[in-house]
Amino acid sequence: MTKTPVEAAAPVNDTAHYSLHLYVTGGTVRSIRAIANIRKICEVYLKGRYDLDVVDISQDPMRAQSEQIIAAPTLIKTLPLPLRRFIGDMSQTDRILVGLNLYPGGAALLPRGEL
């Protein structure tokens, strides 16, 4: 029996409003990819109930310090609690969905074409 992550086992959160902050570094490849990927995820799974704040830490390093960012791209989910961090270009959709509590445990993966 496969051990299911705690959050993935929890019921899918389909009404809460999400507050997300994506910390990127200017126009680097991964930053651009991370922005595009997280927008796609939000548009498919959180349409109409999310705020995405994209922060360029090369323009605003102090913001990185205050949020304890050590690498970019980093996505922080501040709401709903608990706070979660994700590192990388946000291309691991399944992992992001689980981390955002948007992935129903045991359900089949959504077809890739969806994103």
Next chain:
Amino acid sequence: MTRQVENEVPDSRSVLALVEENSRLHMRLAEAEETLQAIRTDEVDALVVQSVIGPKVYTLQGLDAETMRFRGEMLAQVSDAVIAVDRDERITYINAAAEKLYGVTTSRALGNTLQQVYDLRWLNPTDEVSAHTALGDFGEWRGENIHIRSDARELNVESSLTVLRNIGGDATGRLAVVRDITERKLHENKLQVSEVRYRRLFEAAHDGILIIDPATSKIIDANPFMTQLLGYPHSDLIGKELFEIGLWKDEHASQDMFAKLKLSGQVRYENLPLERVGGEHQDVEVVANLYEENGRSVIQCNIRDISERRRSEAHVEMLMAEVNHRAKNLLAVVQAVAYQTARQGDPATLMTRLSERINGLAVGQDLLVKNQWHGVDVADLVRGQLAHFADLIGTRVSLSGPKLRLTSEAAQAIGMALHELATNAVKYGALSNQEGCVDIAWQTLPASQQTFDMSWVESGGPAVSVPTHKGFGHTIIGRLVEASVQGVTQIKFEPSGLMWRLTAPLDNAVNPGGPASVAV
């Protein structure tokens, strides 16, 4: 003892808190491990390192953060909107000018598609195809189109698109530099409307208009009426000086005008003789103004054809002189009529006779004024003098003769004669009973000198006898009318009725050129 045991065994709330804390720490640890793993596996492209002067960002590929920030600040300062998109049309960069232009924030725009920032409308349906072709073939396109913001505001923009490529040369997206030209377009449109409006005035004006360069004194534009006025085609006017097109008689006179114009800003010439291309002269009024046009001086010359006005003024002058002359003549005639009437008539009826004769004069005068002193038709004169017997015309009074226009002098004298003849006919002649008739006829007779012939023949009235004395009426139908046309009268008191006939040289009695073919 019990207390000691209670202290050593944690309660369920403390256990739950410890579990939660443990879970949180596990999660933080997992995140830290994920971060380290991501750094090791090259999934991040920047690290934030604490330094003595604060956090410092190091990028792990390409440009360092300082260079990127410098580049970003430069683009942020650019007044044109700059937007980059990836191959999926998602925005990867947007500068401050673009944020302002489209009313969006960077954090909202990044990762979104262009359509979420603005809608695009091409000015011409073919532009879209040519833009795609140019981007495909040359990697760039520049042109104008309309961007519609999310608040429906339309922006006229000038876009410059460039295909972005990676080191391998593969297209990775596009860079758009967008300039808002809405204001400029608005001004251009206003200018266009103004240009059309004033060009129409210029083209359709019924005054000649010349635009002249004061530096060279040469014509730089002329309206169609100017070519009509001068007889030169438009192309022949351009580059010419005024004296060369017959507006001023020589170069000196033309230069004199320019000197006055530069001094006062405006000159006006009430009457200049314009010489047309064929050499004929035309009277014109010229008003020239010096004004500024986009920082340089130009002269606008308005040239008005005043031939018609001059003709009208000459006609008025002629009429004034004629009226003056006629008034003096008339007063002399009235004076003579009054004197003769008083001398030869019955004192008891003096006022009546004088009044009737002056009325007779007034009838002729009315007809002359009506015709602006250009003479009176014979038939109109006869009908005017016989107005009291209008109902008899066609029955007992017959009129016959061609349409002839008497001169003013002849009309006045013959009018008075007709008045005297009618008065006599009513008192003593053919119109004093119920049966008498009067035949009034006029004609032109061909002879060595063409003659005007007019007659008054009465019949059917009381028997006529030759009067014992000749009054002023006789003078009017005789000598007075003879004198006015250098003609000859015959007056016969036939038993059947009075016969009066006037013959005179045609030129003395009738206006030359008057139609003579229409019978009354």
